[in-house]
Amino acid sequence: MRRTVLKFGGSSVSNIEKIKDIAIYLKNRVEEGEQLVVVVSAMGKTTDELLKQVNSITKTPNEQDLAVLLTTGEQQTISYLSIILNDIGVRSKPLTGYQAGIETVGHHLKSKISKINSKLFDQLFNTYNVLIVAGFQGFNTDNEITTLGRGGSDTTAVALAAAQQCPCEIYTDVDGVYSTDPRIYPQAKRHQVVSYEEMMEMSALGSGVLVSRSIEIAKNYNIPIYLGKTLSEEKGTWIMSTIEMIEKKAVTGVAIDKDMIHVTLNYPENNTQLLDQLFMYLEKEEINVDMISQITSNEGLQLSFTMKDTEEYQIQKIFGQLKEYYPALYFKIENRFTKVSVIGSGMRDMTGVASKVFRTLIEANLPFYQVTTSEISISYVVDLENGEKAVQLLCERFDL
Amino acid sequence: MRRTVLKFGGSSVSNIEKIKDIAIYLKNRVEEGEQLVVVVSAMGKTTDELLKQVNSITKTPNEQDLAVLLTTGEQQTISYLSIILNDIGVRSKPLTGYQAGIETVGHHLKSKISKINSKLFDQLFNTYNVLIVAGFQGFNTDNEITTLGRGGSDTTAVALAAAQQCPCEIYTDVDGVYSTDPRIYPQAKRHQVVSYEEMMEMSALGSGVLVSRSIEIAKNYNIPIYLGKTLSEEKGTWIMSTIEMIEKKAVTGVAIDKDMIHVTLNYPENNTQLLDQLFMYLEKEEINVDMISQITSNEGLQLSFTMKDTEEYQIQKIFGQLKEYYPALYFKIENRFTKVSVIGSGMRDMTGVASKVFRTLIEANLPFYQVTTSEISISYVVDLENGEKAVQLLCERFDL
Numbered sequence: 051m052r053r054t055v056l057k058f059g060g061s062s063v064s065n066i067e068k069i070k071d072i073a074i075y076l077k078n079r080v081e082e083g084e085q086l087v088v089v090v091s092a093m094g095k096t097t098d099e100l101l102k103q104v105n106s107i108t109k110t111p112n113e114q115d116l117a118v119l120l121t122t123g124e125q126q127t128i129s130y131l132s133i134i135l136n137d138i139g140v141r142s143k144p145l146t147g148y149q150a151g152i153e154t155v156g157h158h159l160k161s162k163i164s165k166i167n168s169k170l171f172d173q174l175f176n177t178y179n180v181l182i183v184a185g186f187q188g189f190n191t192d193n194e195i196t197t198l199g200r201g202g203s204d205t206t207a208v209a210l211a212a213a214q215q216c217p218c219e220i221y222t223d224v225d226g227v228y229s230t231d232p233r234i235y236p237q238a239k240r241h242q243v244v245s246y247e248e249m250m251e252m253s254a255l256g257s258g259v260l261v262s263r264s265i266e267i268a269k270n271y272n273i274p275i276y277l278g279k280t281l282s283e284e285k286g287t288w289i290m291s292t293i294e295m296i297e298k299k300a301v302t303g304v305a306i307d308k309d310m311i312h313v314t315l316n317y318p319e320n321n322t323q324l325l326d327q328l329f330m331y332l333e334k335e336e337i338n339v340d341m342i343s344q345i346t347s348n349e350g351l352q353l354s355f356t357m358k359d360t361e362e363y364q365i366q367k368i369f370g371q372l373k374e375y376y377p378a379l380y381f382k383i384e385n386r387f388t389k390v391s392v393i394g395s396g397m398r399d400m401t402g403v404a405s406k407v408f409r410t411l412i413e414a415n416l417p418f419y420q421v422t423t424s425e426i427s428i429s430y431v432v433d434l435e436n437g438e439k440a441v442q443l444l445c446e447r448f449d450l
Numbered sequence: 451m452r453r454t455v456l457k458f459g460g461s462s463v464s465n466i467e468k469i470k471d472i473a474i475y476l477k478n479r480v481e482e483g484e485q486l487v488v489v490v491s492a493m494g495k496t497t498d499e500l501l502k503q504v505n506s507i508t509k510t511p512n513e514q515d516l517a518v519l520l521t522t523g524e525q526q527t528i529s530y531l532s533i534i535l536n537d538i539g540v541r542s543k544p545l546t547g548y549q550a551g552i553e554t555v556g557h558h559l560k561s562k563i564s565k566i567n568s569k570l571f572d573q574l575f576n577t578y579n580v581l582i583v584a585g586f587q588g589f590n591t592d593n594e595i596t597t598l599g600r601g602g603s604d605t606t607a608v609a610l611a612a613a614q615q616c617p618c619e620i621y622t623d624v625d626g627v628y629s630t631d632p633r634i635y636p637q638a639k640r641h642q643v644v645s646y647e648e649m650m651e652m653s654a655l656g657s658g659v660l661v662s663r664s665i666e667i668a669k670n671y672n673i674p675i676y677l678g679k680t681l682s683e684e685k686g687t688w689i690m691s692t693i694e695m696i697e698k699k700a701v702t703g704v705a706i707d708k709d710m711i712h713v714t715l716n717y718p719e720n721n722t723q724l725l726d727q728l729f730m731y732l733e734k735e736e737i738n739v740d741m742i743s744q745i746t747s748n749e750g751l752q753l754s755f756t757m758k759d760t761e762e763y764q765i766q767k768i769f770g771q772l773k774e775y776y777p778a779l780y781f782k783i784e785n786r787f788t789k790v791s792v793i794g795s796g797m798r799d800m801t802g803v804a805s806k807v808f809r810t811l812i813e814a815n816l817p818f819y820q821v822t823t824s825e826i827s828i829s830y831v832v833d834l835e836n837g838e839k840a841v842q843l844l845c846e847r848f849d850l
Contacts, residue, residue, distance in 0.1 A: 132518070
């Protein structure tokens with residue numbers, strides 16, 4: 051029997067009416083003979099409301115406690131969806147992260163999936179046609195409830211598909227992967243298919259459709275992912291291995307990341323222990339930094355990097371701790387920059403692409419402050435107010 | 451180290467401010483050297499709101515699904531309380547029913563606790579001072595989430611105390627056990643101590659402070675229960691074994707149960723199979739009936755009983771099913787009656803008490819329709835509008 055994992059995000063399940071529409075869609079697919087694993091997020095703004103309540107208590111909630119709280123959001127969605135499905139005659143069962151056997155390791159709020167019991171699903175499909183799994187959550191070896199952090203429900207879905215060796219369909223309010231954000235460049239084209247690698251760059255660089263860890267899992271297990279708009283007739287985008295892709299374009303997309311902060315650190319002497327300790331703290335807090343650049347001169351040490359603005363609180367805390375050991379430490383956190391990246395899995399001639407980007411930005415008089423490259427992308431830090439303009443010019447330039 | 455189980459009901463934790471007050475109280479007790487297991491209910495009207503949402507979907511939700519939904523209420527309370535405790539420096543850990551090892555059997559929504567892993571608590575107290583357990587919930591051997599039904603959080607607390615052989619303190623908005631409801635008879639007296647048996651009668655007969663199953667557990671494991679008002683200086687009531695009670699009064703209380711329905715069933719012939727099937731259905735739906743009276747005559751079968759009005763939907767369903775087999779079956783469900791009970795563990799001279807009650811009701815011209823007796827109580831069905839008057843007169847008569 052054909053099995054598929056489907057994932058519906060928060061805006062697709064923001065109220066009971068929307069959940070009912072999804073239930074009817076699932077019923078049709080079951081009647082066509084499919085076994086469905088459905089992963090859902092918390093309804094609409096539920097998680098935000100829980101966090102707001104917590105914020106009224108403390109700015110530094112215990113992370114184990116917070117995980118127990120936040121997972122109730124998804125638990126409510128699985129219950130409602132299952133109540134509706136059973137009510138319209140589809141044999142359905144809701145499963146929390148623990149019940150679905152989603153074992154995790156690491157931070158309570160940023161856990162990584164370490165193990166999934168796929169036999170459990172085979173057994174349950176003897177009785178049920180739809181198994182509804184709460185996204186974003188799991189449990190660790192201490193039997194504690196954990197959450198998977200940003201994009202966690204997508205990760206749940208892809209990991210479940212990987213464990214069962216079946217395709218994964220992810221439904222949101224976006225109808226596929228575009229060469230760039232259509233709100234910035236309306237002529238942007240929707241891709242029918244992109245490679246895992248391209249998608250990873252786009253995600254890591256902030257285009258935001260799917261977090262890189264999900265794509266990494268899909269790539270490792272060679273699971274095709276479909277990205278489409280919830281209950282839409284429009285064809286979305288398949289993400290798959292490059293081997294299965296017929297044509298590889300040099301440049302397939304331009305991504306922009308506005309949700310970043312730029313961090314600069316100065317210290318009067320070249321102290322490698324300070325750097326050691328900084329990176330140890332970053333690792334402990336599981337903060338991903340990007341575009342690191344370091345200069346050591348007679349005037350001492352200068353280091354700068356970019357990171358997600360959602361983790362500003364943690365980096366402030368880290369600098370607070372460091373200043374106890376290194377009182378002369380100076381640091382600056384700025385959000386006046388944005389990162390623009392040009393991506394393409396066929397991007398062999400990096401310098402050719404780089405020089406085209408340079409010329410585009412220079413001709414338009416848009417200054418850039420830092421450049422970093424990966425296998426299939428080049429990223430530029432530009433002024434926040436120039437970001438969208440840069441995206442538009444680059445899309446025109448590369449005919450996206 | 452002294453260990454105590456404390457339970458706080460829904461109105462005691464209806465908002466974050468109230469939960470903060472409880473946290474400070476718990477901190478004080480921890481500082482006095484206690485290990486605390488704290489059981490909490492869902493905040494205020496949370497459960498009602500979830501049920502309202504479900505009602506907008508269907509009147510017959512799948513019970514497994516509904517259990518998964520309802521348990522999120524308590525899970526949120528344990529998280530908030532633990533966040534606050536950890537924030538004020540008390541090492542605390544929230545535990546869902548599953549995490550607390552509360553194994554259950556039976557109906558998803560009316561499960562009974564079958565096993566508790568008390569070693570788990572001993573282990574966790576090596577690290578934590580307060581363990582916060584979500585009331586009203588557990589899990590069954592199929593790893594499914596279950597709820598314990600009416601008064602479930604109290605049962606959680608008492609069962610945890612039984613498993614750990616420690617006292618149990620139950621805090622609500624009522625400051626103890628009264629001879630009758632003070633809203634009906636303002637001169638009602640608060641007991642310092644009552645026996646398990648008396649308390650069981652009062653609960654079973656609807657005085658509503660604590661459900662009988664909780665008291666039954668406490669009695670079986672000989673665990674003293676304290677009933678008091680949340681964060682009040684007033685002394686509440688201890689419920690304990692009669693052996694430890696010095697004085698036993700003949701009549702200790704008058705209870706009234708307004709939340710009942712009166713069910714009458716007629717069938718033109720004396721069909722015992724019909725009765726068999728009825729009681730099989732009642733057992734299956736786990737409906738407790740009370741004050742059963744049956745008459746068989748030439749005109750056929752007549753049976754009447756009382757039950758909780760919250761289960762009216764289920765009894766309607768049962769009669770619907772029975773009518774398929776017995777089309778001539780006639781049934782009537784009425785809520786125009788109330789039950790008034792006189793309770794006392796020292797009530798040896800049942801006829802003496804009964805005749806006093808008869809006279810009281812007759813003198814006041816309050817008709818009664820049915821009388822049943824137990825070891826330590828006598829119950830009367832009277833008209834709904836006469837219930838409170840009957841309580842007042844009986845309290846005066848027995849000097850309560």
